[in-house]
Amino acid sequence: MDYALQIDLDLEIKMKSRVSILFGLLSSSFACAAPAYAASESVPFYSEVQDSCTITLDSPGVMAAEGFFKLSSKAGSGGAGRVDIFTTGRGFNVSTAAPSAFVRSPAGVGPTTFSSSYSATGATSLANVPGLVISALGHGYTKLSVDLTAETTGVVFPSGAYQADVTVTCE
Incomplete structure (x- = not known):
């Protein structure tokens, strides 16, 4: 070669x-190369909930005649109005204020006296509290039932449609 x-x-x-x-x-x-390592990181989320009290109407009340001189949500076919109250903290109170007059009524209605009361379930338990009495609310969800009575003296309630508004206050 x-x-x-x-x-x-x-x-x-x-x-x-x-x-x-x-x-x-x-x-x-x-x-033989070393395996690649995965990386991770936590992402924090922050929030600050302010103290608040929110009232929402669940259902209006209905007053029924109780004789000739009285309309009441507690009478016969009447029914309490209901509101939902949501509180994010303690220290809130509830009360109701009866109206001083009807928002709507037929002509001929004489002087009328109004009174309200309320009961609560949920975060707050109350029964038949006079409207102007201030009651402490629990933290969370409260179902408030509001009753209204309208009374007149000497003048029969004439036939027709009536409306009166009770003010619910959370403070």
Whole structure:
């Protein structure tokens, strides 16, 4: 065999060996590489709830005749008005104020005296409290039932539609 050919063959074999060794090293280094680590971070959320008291109307009340001189939500087919009260803290109080006159009534209604009362369930438990009495509310949800009575003296309530508004106060 020619000496130059022998050198070319030796060189070719050495190059193939080096490529094989290099490829082997690279593939083993990838196979043995340390696994990638996942990263995580907490994202904080903050909030500050202010003290508040919210009143929403659930249902209006209905006054029914109790004789000729009295209309009352506690009479026969009458029914209490209901409000939902939501408080985010303690220290809130509730009361009701009866109206001084009808918002709507037929002509001929004489002088009328109004009185309100209320009861509560939920975060607050109360029964038949006179309207102007201030009561502490519990924290959370309170269902307030409000009653209204209208009385006249000497003048019969004439037929027709009546409306009176009781003010519920949370403070």
